[in-house]
Amino acid sequence: MSTEQGTYCAFVDSPAGQLLLTADEFGVLTSLSVPGQKGGRVPLPGWTRDPGPFRAAEEQLAAYFAGELKEFRLESRGEGTEFRRRVWAALDDVPYGATTTYGAIASRIGAPRAAVRAVGGAIGANPLLIVRPCHRVIGADGGLTGYAGGLDRKRLLLGLEGALQGPVRPTV
Numbered sequence: 379m380s381t382e383q384g385t386y387c388a389f390v391d392s393p394a395g396q397l398l399l400t401a402d403e404f405g406v407l408t409s410l411s412v413p414g415q416k417g418g419r420v421p422l423p424g425w426t427r428d429p430g431p432f433r434a435a436e437e438q439l440a441a442y443f444a445g446e447l448k449e450f451r452l453e454s455r456g457e458g459t460e461f462r463r464r465v466w467a468a469l470d471d472v473p474y475g476a477t478t479t480y481g482a483i484a485s486r487i488g489a490p491r492a493a494v495r496a497v498g499g500a501i502g503a504n505p506l507l508i509v510r511p512c513h514r515v516i517g518a519d520g521g522l523t524g525y526a527g528g529l530d531r532k533r534l535l536l537g538l539e540g541a542l543q544g545p546v547r548p549t550v
Contacts, residue, residue, distance in 0.1 A: 388429040390436050393443050393538075394508065394531050405431035407454040409505040412527040417503060439508070440529050445538065448474035456505040461489075465500035472514045475539045479518045502526050508535065 384403030389396050398411045398419060408518035413416035421427070429436070434452060441447035456466060463489045471486070472478050484490070484497045504512045507527050513535040515525040536542045 383424055385425045386428050386431045387425045388432045392439060393550055394534055399432045399435055401431040407435055407452050410507050410509050416526040437531055450509045454506055462500040462503060466504060466510055469510050469512055469514060469543045472511055475541050477514050477541050480515060481518055
């Protein structure tokens with residue numbers, strides 16, 4: 379949003395650490411950040427601390443971490459360029475327990491192979507960690523490359539989803 383007025387926020391405890399959730403004045407989820415996240419949000423003066431708008435998100439996150447939820451169904455909005463929104467939409471299509479590569483995401487959105495770095499930048503700018511599964515993107519060699527929330531969290535999330543059995547290989 380262009381202004382921070384009307385922004386709601388709440389902290390939610392999780393196995394991945396304390397999560398900071400933000401929502402706009404209509405209660406639409408706008409970000410989910412983890413402590414120490416590269417480019418993550420921090421509460422600003424003027425934000426309203428209120429868990430009310432986040433009840434559904436808190437319930438779904440608890441179910442996800444308990445292994446009972448495979449797909450989030452939350453109204454959300456992340457601001458970004460058209461390119462970033464296309465990358466983020468492709469992330470939303472990577473199923474629970476599956477992994478993909480930066481190159482596969484580039485191909486999925488019709489970007490040239492040379493756009494892999496730009497795809498990585500868009501993935502790194504994902505404002506909705508965990509909910510929008512950027513943790514499911516791995517290197518072409520199967521390596522756990524880059525994650526704004528840190529590689530330990532990426533391992534945690536992929537392990538929770540059962541995607542770390544043996545060497546990690548792209549599955550979609």
